[in-house]
Each structure stands twice: as C-alpha cells, then as structure tokens.
Amino acid sequence: MGGATTALRFGVLGPLQVSGRDGPLPVSGPRQLALLAVLLLEGGRVLSRDRLIDELWADDPPPTAVNALQVHVAALRRILGGGIRTVGSGYALDVEPEQVDANRFERLLDEAGAVADHARRSALLTEALALWRGQPFSDVPRTAAVAAASGRLEELRLVAIEDRVEADLAGGRHQAVVAELRELVAAHPERERLAGQLMLALHRAGRSAEALDAFGELAAALDRRLGVDPSDELVALERAIRRADPTLAAPLPVSLPAPPGRFIGRQRELDETAHLLGRTRLLTLVGPGGGGKTRLAIELAGRALSDHPDGAHFVDLAPVPAAAPVAHAVAAALRVRDQPGEAVDAALAAHLRHRRLLLVLDNCEHVAAPAAALARALLEAGPGLRVLATSRQPLGIAGETVWRVPSLGLPPEDAGPEAAAGSDAVRLLADRAAAALPGSGLDGGEAVLAASVCRRLDALPLAIELVAGRLPSLSLAEVAGHLDRRLALLAATGPAPRHRHQTMAAAIAWSHELLEPEERVLFRRLAAFAGGFDLAAAEAVAACDVLPVLLGLVDKSMVVAERTGPATTRYRLLETIRDYALERLEEAGETAAVRARHADWCRRLVAEARTRASAWQEAALAPVEPELGNVRAALDWCLGAGGAPDHALAIAASMWWYWWLRGAYDEGGGWLRRGLAAADPAPSPARALGLRGAAALARSRGDHAEAMRLGEGALAAYRALDDQLGVAAALNGLCNTACHVGDYDAALPHAQASVEQARAVGSRVGEATSLQSLAHVLRCLGRWDEAEALGREALAGFRETGNRRGEGTAINNLAQVAHLRGHLARARELTIQSLGIGRASDSFETVLDAVLRIGAIEVEEGRAARGLLLLSVLARERERAGTVLPREDIRVNEAAVAAALAALDEPARAAVRAEARRTSLDAIVGRILADTTAGT
Numbered sequence: 001m002g003g004a005t006t007a008l009r010f011g012v013l014g015p016l017q018v019s020g021r022d023g024p025l026p027v028s029g030p031r032q033l034a035l036l037a038v039l040l041l042e043g044g045r046v047l048s049r050d051r052l053i054d055e056l057w058a059d060d061p062p063p064t065a066v067n068a069l070q071v072h073v074a075a076l077r078r079i080l081g082g083g084i085r086t087v088g089s090g091y092a093l094d095v096e097p098e099q100v101d102a103n104r105f106e107r108l109l110d111e112a113g114a115v116a117d118h119a120r121r122s123a124l125l126t127e128a129l130a131l132w133r134g135q136p137f138s139d140v141p142r143t144a145a146v147a148a149a150s151g152r153l154e155e156l157r158l159v160a161i162e163d164r165v166e167a168d169l170a171g172g173r174h175q176a177v178v179a180e181l182r183e184l185v186a187a188h189p190e191r192e193r194l195a196g197q198l199m200l201a202l203h204r205a206g207r208s209a210e211a212l213d214a215f216g217e218l219a220a221a222l223d224r225r226l227g228v229d230p231s232d233e234l235v236a237l238e239r240a241i242r243r244a245d246p247t248l249a250a251p252l253p254v255s256l257p258a259p260p261g262r263f264i265g266r267q268r269e270l271d272e273t274a275h276l277l278g279r280t281r282l283l284t285l286v287g288p289g290g291g292g293k294t295r296l297a298i299e300l301a302g303r304a305l306s307d308h309p310d311g312a313h314f315v316d317l318a319p320v321p322a323a324a325p326v327a328h329a330v331a332a333a334l335r336v337r338d339q340p341g342e343a344v345d346a347a348l349a350a351h352l353r354h355r356r357l358l359l360v361l362d363n364c365e366h367v368a369a370p371a372a373a374l375a376r377a378l379l380e381a382g383p384g385l386r387v388l389a390t391s392r393q394p395l396g397i398a399g400e401t402v403w404r405v406p407s408l409g410l411p412p413e414d415a416g417p418e419a420a421a422g423s424d425a426v427r428l429l430a431d432r433a434a435a436a437l438p439g440s441g442l443d444g445g446e447a448v449l450a451a452s453v454c455r456r457l458d459a460l461p462l463a464i465e466l467v468a469g470r471l472p473s474l475s476l477a478e479v480a481g482h483l484d485r486r487l488a489l490l491a492a493t494g495p496a497p498r499h500r501h502q503t504m505a506a507a508i509a510w511s512h513e514l515l516e517p518e519e520r521v522l523f524r525r526l527a528a529f530a531g532g533f534d535l536a537a538a539e540a541v542a543a544c545d546v547l548p549v550l551l552g553l554v555d556k557s558m559v560v561a562e563r564t565g566p567a568t569t570r571y572r573l574l575e576t577i578r579d580y581a582l583e584r585l586e587e588a589g590e591t592a593a594v595r596a597r598h599a600d601w602c603r604r605l606v607a608e609a610r611t612r613a614s615a616w617q618e619a620a621l622a623p624v625e626p627e628l629g630n631v632r633a634a635l636d637w638c639l640g641a642g643g644a645p646d647h648a649l650a651i652a653a654s655m656w657w658y659w660w661l662r663g664a665y666d667e668g669g670g671w672l673r674r675g676l677a678a679a680d681p682a683p684s685p686a687r688a689l690g691l692r693g694a695a696a697l698a699r700s701r702g703d704h705a706e707a708m709r710l711g712e713g714a715l716a717a718y719r720a721l722d723d724q725l726g727v728a729a730a731l732n733g734l735c736n737t738a739c740h741v742g743d744y745d746a747a748l749p750h751a752q753a754s755v756e757q758a759r760a761v762g763s764r765v766g767e768a769t770s771l772q773s774l775a776h777v778l779r780c781l782g783r784w785d786e787a788e789a790l791g792r793e794a795l796a797g798f799r800e801t802g803n804r805r806g807e808g809t810a811i812n813n814l815a816q817v818a819h820l821r822g823h824l825a826r827a828r829e830l831t832i833q834s835l836g837i838g839r840a841s842d843s844f845e846t847v848l849d850a851v852l853r854i855g856a857i858e859v860e861e862g863r864a865a866r867g868l869l870l871l872s873v874l875a876r877e878r879e880r881a882g883t884v885l886p887r888e889d890i891r892v893n894e895a896a897v898a899a900a901l902a903a904l905d906e907p908a909r910a911a912v913r914a915e916a917r918r919t920s921l922d923a924i925v926g927r928i929l930a931d932t933t934a935g936t
Contacts, residue, residue, distance in 0.1 A: 008080060010040055010100045013153065014133025016140050018080070025079050031056055033140045035072050039084070039093035040100055041149050048090040055143040096444075101131045102153060109160055117302035118171035118251075119258045125164035127262065132157060162193050169197060172250050174204040185214070189221040196234050203241050204250045211241050254305065255313045255333060256298055256360070261465070263299050264431055265408060265424030266292075273300050273403055277388065278307070280401040281379055284364075284389040287405035288557040288574060289507030290462030293390040294362050296405060301360050301388060308386065310355040317371060318363040322514070326370050330359070345374065349381035356384035364391035365556070366514055372397045392511050392557040404557075407459035407574075411451050421447035425454035428461060432468030433476075446476050456483045458574040463504055508580040511558060522549045523558055524588060527581035528598035531629025532562075532572035540601045541594065570626065595637045599647055602627070602634040606654040621842070624658050631655060635671050645678030650686040656693020661805075663844045663881040665701040669694060688717035688726055692733055699737050700845075702884030707737045728757035728766050735773045739780065742887030747777045765806075768797025772810050779817055780888050788817050808837035808846040815853055828857050832932045839925055844881070847925060848874060852889060854928055856896040864903035865912055871897055872916035873924050 008025070011017035016033050018025040027036055038047065038055045053065045062068065073091055077084050083094045097103040108128035115121045136150040161184065168177050181198040188194055195218040202211035215238045219230050230238075240248055277283050277300065285293045301312045315333040320326055327344045331337075336351045338344055352359075359378070364371040372395040375387050379399070389395060394402045408425040420426050421444075429450050433442045442450060453476065457463040470479055515523060525542040526533070539546045550571065553559040558577060564570045573581060585591050609623050624631070631651060638648035652671040659668025672694040679687065691714035699707035711734045718726035731754035738747035751774035758766035771794035779787035791814045798806035815830035831853040838846030851874050858867030871893060878885070885893060901909065 008083070008095075008099060010095065011133065012037065012040060012100065012102050012149075013105060013131050013136055015138050017133075020081075027076070027079055030141045031068075031072050032076060034143050034146065035069075036076060036093075037137055037140045037146050038143060039091065040095065041145050042092070043097065043100075043103075044092055044095055046085075046087045046090045046092040052091065055145055058143070102136070102149075104128075105131050105153075105160075106156065109156065109163075112163065112167075117299075117305070118167045119254075119256055120263065120299070120302055122164050122167035122171060122173075123258050123260075124262065125160050125167065129157070129160055129164065158188070158191070162197065165194075165197050169200060169204075170251055172254060174201040174250060177201050178205060178207075185218075189218070190225060192218065192222075192231055192234050196237055199234075199237055199241065200248065203248055208241055208244070212238065215241075254311050256301055257314055259295060259298065261435065262431055263295065264428040266296060266299070269296060269406070270300060270303065274303060276401055276403060277304055277386070280399070281385070282375060282387045282389070282395070282397070282400045284391055284394055284400055284402050285405050286391055286394055286402055286557060288392060288460070288577060289511050290460045290504055290576075291405050291407065291557075292461035293405050295461065297360055297362065297388055297390050301358055304358055308356055308358040310357040310384070312358040312360065314360045314362065316362045317367055320367050322366045323369065324367060326361075326367050326374055330361075330374065334359075345377060348374075349378060352378055352382035352385050354384070355382060357382075357386070359385060359387050361387060361389040364389050364395060365393055365511065368393060368395060371395060392514075393555045408454070408461060408464070410455055410459050413455075415448070415451065417445065417447040420451040423451060423454075425459040425464060426450045429454055429464050429468055432465050433471050436468050436471050442476065449476055449480060453480050453483065456480075456575060458576055460504075460574065460576060462507060463576055466504065504576050505580060508577055511556065512580070512584070515556065515558070516552070518545070518549050519552055519556070519558075520584070522546065523553055524581050524584040525590065525594050526553075526559065526571075526573060527578050527585050528594045528633070529572070529630055530578075530633035532570045532626060533630070534568065534570055537601060537605075537627075537630075538571065541597045543594075543597060564626070592642070595634075595642055596644070598630070599634040599638050599642065599644065599651070602631050603647060603651050603654070606631065606651055606658075610654045610657060621658065621661065624655070635675075639674055639678060645675060646680055646684075646686070649675035649679040649690050651675075653686045653690035653693055656690070656697065660693070660696050660700065661843065663700075663883060665697045665882055669697040669701065672697065683717040683720040685721065685723070688714055688721060688723065688730075691717055692726070692730055695733050695737065699733075699740055700884070701882050704737055704741050707740075708734070711737055724757055724761045725763050725766055728754045728761070728763070728770060731757060732770050732773050735777065739773075739776060739888075740884070740886045742780075744777050744780045748774075748781070751777050764797055765801045765803060768794045768801065768803070768806060768810075771797065772806065772813060775810075775813055779813065779820070784817050784820060788814060791817065804837055804841040805843045805846060808834045808841065808843060809849075811837065812846065812849050812853065815850075819853060819857065824857050824860060827853065831857070832928070835925060836929060839929070845883070847921070848878065848883070849889070851921075851924060851928070852885075852893060856892050859896045859900045859903075864900040865908055867896060868900035868904065868909070868912045869916055869919070870924060870928075871900070872912060873919055873921055876916065877921045 009019045011019070016027065016037055018027050018036075027033060034056050035052065038052065049066065049069060052069055053061050056069065056072075057065055073084055073086075085092045085094060097107070105128050108124050108131075112121045112124035112128070115124060136153040137146050140146050142150075165177050165181065168174075178198070178201050181194060181201055184194050185191070185198050195214060198214050199211040202208070202214065215230070215234070218234070222228050222230060229235075237248075273283065273285070273296070285297055287293050298314065301314070305312055313333050315326075315330050317326055317329060320329050327348060331344050331348055334348070334351060336344075336347050339347050361371055361375065368391065371389070371391075375389065375395060376397050378385055379387060394400060408428060409423050410425050411420045411423040415423075421430070426447055430442045430447075453467065454464055457467060467479055474482070512520065512523070521544060522538075522542055525544070526538060528541055529537070533541075535547065535550070538550060550559065554561045554571070558573070560572050560574065562570050562572070582591075585594060605627060606624060609621075635648050635651055638644040638651070648671075652668075652675045656668055656672060659665065672690050676687070676690055676694065681687075691710050695707045695710035695714060698704075698710060711730060715727065715730035715734065718730050731750045735747045735750035735754060738744070738750065751770065754770035755767065755774055758770045771790050775787045775790035775794055778784075778790065791810055795807060795810035795814070798804075798810055811830050812834040815827045815834060818824075818830060819827035831850050834846060835850035835854070837843075838850055851870055855867045855870035855874060858864075858870060874893075904912070
C-alpha cells in the first residue's frame, strides 16, 4: 500500500467521511459515494466491473455505464491519492482494517467480549460506541450492499449498547443507567433485552413498582404491534421481582475507578503480580512517578475480584496531607460510619473482621508511616483482608511483598517497524495518538521513530501519554526533535487545572519534596552521570556520604538499581528524572564543581583502563563499555560550558584505542579533532597520544592524507617530549598509513626504525607490534620468507605478553603469506584460528580480515556462490562501519569477486544477493567456525 493511502481514515458510522493528515477530503456525488462505500465494504477484495455497475445503477444501467464507472474510479483515485487497484476488469481499494471506523468498532466489540472485568468491558464498549456519528452510510445511496451493511451495523450498535448496560449493571451502576434505559426502551419498545435491563435497574434501585410497570408496558406493546407475549425469560424476571428474589440483588461493592484510556500491554507484569497477590496479604507496587503503578493496580484488582467475594475498594491517598492519618480516607471509601466513642481505626477493624475484601491504597509515599501502621492493624484484625498498595517507596512492615514496576516494554534498538509496533510502549503511544488525533493517529511507517521517542522517555506511561497529547500540534518527528527539553514538553494540554500527574515535572517534584535534605543533595549531584554509575563513581563525584543515602533514593524510586553481575550493581536516574535533577543542581549553584569532578573521574577511568591493557587488550573494554554515556557527557561539558579543553583532550586521547577497536572512527575522530583544536598546542603527553590516535582513526576511515599529517605531528610531539616508546608507536603508525595507500617503499624504513626503537626501550609489546608491521611490509614487497620469519617472531611476542588481538592479527598475516604461496589448506587453517581469536576478543577488524581471506579461498577452491556470499556480507559490514580496505586487500577482494561473478549465472548471483541481505556477519562467522568444527 502507498504511504498516502495508509495515512487515510474512513468513517462510515455516520455520513461517509475520508480524512487525511491535513483534514477531510471532498468525496461528493451519489455515484462516487456509493462506489467508495462498496469498495470499503469489500476490504481490499476485488470487485468485478459488472458487480460495481449493478451496485451503482441496479437494474437500470445506462449504455455508457462502463465508461461512467471508469470516470468515477479515476476521480476517486485523484481524491485518495491512489489506492484503487485495477485487477483484470475489476477494482480493489487498498485499505487496512484499522483505517475504517466500522472495523475498529467491531474490533473493540471483540476485545470487550473477551474481558471479564465489568468496568473494563464497559469502558471498551463506550469507546466503541463513541465512534458513531449517526446512521451508517447516511449520505450514501442505498445500494444492495450498503443497505445490508447498514442494517447489520445498526444491529451491532444496539447489541453493543445492551452489552455495555449489562456490564454497568454487573458493576453495580444500576442507578446511573436508569435514565438512559428509559430513552432506549421508548425508542425500541419491542426490544425485550432493553426492557429487562430497565426492570432490573429499577428493582435494584428500590423502585420495584416502576419495574413491574415497565414489564406491563412491554407486554402491551408486544401484543399491540406484534400480537405476541413477552419471552419466558422476561416473565421469569417479572415473577422474581414480585417475590423479591435475593438473587436479583446488586453485585458486590466495587469502587475501582475506570480510567479513560485502554489498558495496553503489561501482560507479563499482570501475570507476575497476580501470582504474587495470590500468595501474600500485602503487595506493594513500587516505582517512580508516572511509571504506571496506579493503572497496573486497578487492572490487577479488577482481575482479582473473583477471589474477594466482599468486593474491592480503591482509596486515593494523594489528597491526604503529608504524614496525616489515613484512616478517615479509608473509612470514607468503605462507607464506614464513625461510631460514638469509637476510634475510626477500630470501626474499620470491626467492619473488615469477617470480610474477604481487597483494599487498594494508592499513592502511599507521602503518608508511608501512617499508611503502614493502618495496613498492619487492619491486616491483623481481618484475616480475610488483602491490601494492594502503590507507593514510590516500600511501606516497610512485616509480611510485605515489594514488586518494582518496570517501564513499558521497548523493542531492541535495531528493531524493524513490525517489531517496534508490537512493543508495549509503542502500542500505548499509538493508542493515545489515535485518541488525540481521531481518524489519524500514528502512520504505519512511524513505528521505529515512535520506539526512539519512547526510549528517550524511559518508556514511562505518563510521559508517553503526555507526548501523545502534543501530537495535534506537533508531528512525531517534531516531538522527537524537542526531547532535549523533555520537562517543558511533558505537560498536559488544555485549560483544565493541572495536578501532579498532568506534568512530569510536577510528578517528580512530588517525590522530591518527600526526600530528606541529604537525599536531595546526593540526588542533584548524581545528575552529572549520563547512562549510569556504580558506587565508587558516585563517591568520587558526589563528594558526600553516599551509600546509605543512595540506598534511600533507590527505596524512594528516585534512582534505579540494576544488578549487572553476580557481585556488581549499577545505578541510574531515568532521563526525565535526571532532567529535573539537573535543574536542581543548577539552582543550588553546584553545576560547575560537580561536573568538573565528574570529568576528572572519567579521565582517571579511561587512563587506568588504557594503562592496564597496554592500550591494546580487549579486557580494557570492560570498564569503559558501560561508561560511554558518561565519557561523552564529560567531553561535551569540557569543550563547552566547562571551558576545560585540555581536560577534554586528555579524556579523548586515552579513549582512541577504544573507538578504534569498536570501529567508531567518526565519533572518535570528531572528539579528538575538537580537543586538539581547542587545547594548548604545546607538546604534551595527551597531545602526542591524541595526534597518534586521531591518525589511526583517520587511516581506518580512508583519509590517508590527514592520517599522514596527524601521524607526523604525533612523531614530532613524542620526539619533543623525548618519549622513545611513543616515537616507536608513531613510526609504526606512519608505516601503517603508507601500507594503506600501497607505498611499501616508504613504509619499510618507518617499520624498521620502529622495531629498533621498541627494542631499544625494551618494550616486548611494542617490539611485537612493530615486527608485525614490518612483516606486513615485507610480505607486500614479495619478500615472503623474511615476512614469515618476522611474523612468527611477532606472534611469539604477542603470545608471551598475552595480547590476544595482536596474536590474531599475526596469525592472519601468516595466513596471507600461505595464501600467496598457493598453500590454500594451510591458509584456511591459519585464517580460521585468526577468526576464532577475533571473535573471542571482539576484534572487529580481525574478523573482517579473516572473512575476506576465507571468501577468497572459497572462490579459488571452486565454491563461487559461498565465497561471493561471504564477500557480499563483508562489503555491507565495511560500508556500515565506514572502514576502508588497505590497497593490497582491495586487490584480493576485487579479484575474488570478479572470479565468483564469472563462475555464476544471473539467477545464482541473484540468489546470493538475496541471501546476503538476510544474513548477518555473526551468522557468517558462526557458520565458518561450525563448518570447521564439523570437519567440512
């Protein structure tokens, strides 16, 4: 379907209406309306030309009917922007079910039919009935199909009304439906179900005489108009009312609110909490403001009604003043009257003593102590009582089960549109967007963007609902562009007075006010962290007593604690909460000092990681990987508001190896260029290392002239500092750059000088690295014996120092020598070893080099399709990463691809291309290693 057509919404529950993103579209004229109506009713199926002519002109088609039909189809295509397909001599309208309000109406009816909770079922049916704008197809000529569909929909509407009234009666809302039922019975005097519902509602309201009158009026109407008697079921109801049958009594008291929007997703959470609720008498749902605790509690309570024969009651404690007693609020919800000389707590205990009842205490955080005391007393007094509480912190009493409410489910970051659209967070945004933009909502192609927006909102339900409220005035893309000002954006629209759940800032402020003074201090200082922190980091940056206060913030849902290993815990502030904390940090005048401590901690972290790993080991990635957000935040602050470019360069210089190993050449190069440009130009260890790292990153992305300029600057800086090991590393970098452009004569003296320098300072790792580069140059110069000997010497050095990445590179170099000699079996064996090491050490470049070699060998051994598959996946991954092959590897790759293409016909090539598109690099690597293990 085309994008223009999928953006349309069709309304048939009233005058036929077509709406696009910019408003209604003009469909007019009886034939045009009839044509569109009939096509919509077929829902994408093909209608023959003859069938359409019969529908539009019935038994009296004009001689020009075929041409007239084509004219109407063409006009309708122009209005709809396409979407009408010609299939043979017939036509079909490309339309999804959700684009038509009648289909949404029926889908909601089906959903309601599967729901056991009365309030939820009533809400779904009310939502379905709200789609109606009048008689179906009211402005469309009554063709045979339209007349039949209209009659069917009218009947469904009446059944939906009856079902909704049934749900209201089951939920104890008999008083509320009496007036509506009187109108419905007057409009449909022979409809027995409506009459029976009116009789039952009146009887339950204590108006049994009026209920019997209603029966008499129905009986008279049936006799007068149809000459029949009321059904046996209705007669039985009349007799039951006369004898005051106790089975007609109203259902058990339930005071659960009915939220306006549909409950979306959370099936796993409901299943888990339902299981817990069945095993404990006090379950507390804990989480941050806006996290969906109340909505989950209402849904959970509704599903647990069958386990509580004396009903379920909801008590909102938010209006109760902080630390004030809560018993009066609970007594009011349970309709327990004060007794003279008896405390309200005692009256509640007496009321609950012999009842099996579910009590929902919502928003306990600001009255945690009195709420906990009352819950304990009532649970002791009433063995059949169960309490479901929501709070931003546990109540902290014996027997309490605490369950922390997670954010809504999000798809993986690389998820496609279908997976994104199926996640709970995106489903909620789509549902609320449809409510905010009737007839439109989110476009089917916006699912991935919607997932990104939800992720930046921490998938908090309140934040998602507030964003949906902005969509009538901002597109989703515009909303995404303004999320750097989340707190300003996340506010309810409209003139109604705002309360704490109508802006995210107010919801967070409510929690902030409940913090102790020392908790507020730590809370705002933790805002310096972007993406999380551990205890040691918090102690380094906050400069205050951390552990007990941090645990208090976790208990109060202001900080999230996440177990990241058997003995490690990381903490983080949700992004919306962090925005609020940053504002408090600025208000306190502490931003500069705290951000400076944060930057200093980042500098020490990356410097220590690099030192421990001798700048090469993948083991050094472990402490840096989770702190990337913090590193970026520190760099941004140092180069911006912090005014500390030298500090920024020190951080970026120590990070270059990480960016290089991870293939993040553009990001790393960008930070290093900014740092080098802003920092003091005088030679310094950080500047020399930064120049060397920037040269390596420029070389990897193919900017060889820049790599040479930066490499020469690094060499000059190291010489000015008299850093001999740095000189060896800089010479090695210049050698590698020359090799990349195929200038091996220039590379050779750099490599030789680098080896001599590394040996002079006694660096075994440096010597092995330089020997590896020298072996590479000699191999490319055709001096294979020397290359193999030096390659083995380099391999020994890497193994001696435990440098796995270097070991993999050295083995790959030996494999290339074997390949050049024509020893394909040996080359394959060595390349497989290199690939295994590259995968185990997470070395991207080593893996890519090995896949290239295996692909070329496959082609040479006559397996052209398999080789071309490997080389095609390799090309895609290199393009994605922005890496450039050295000149020698370009020749190998081009020769292998050309040979494979020559060996395959076009169908075989197409099959390989299709398989490559759906095959990941990980799958290719796994397949190569598995085949080797299997001996193939």
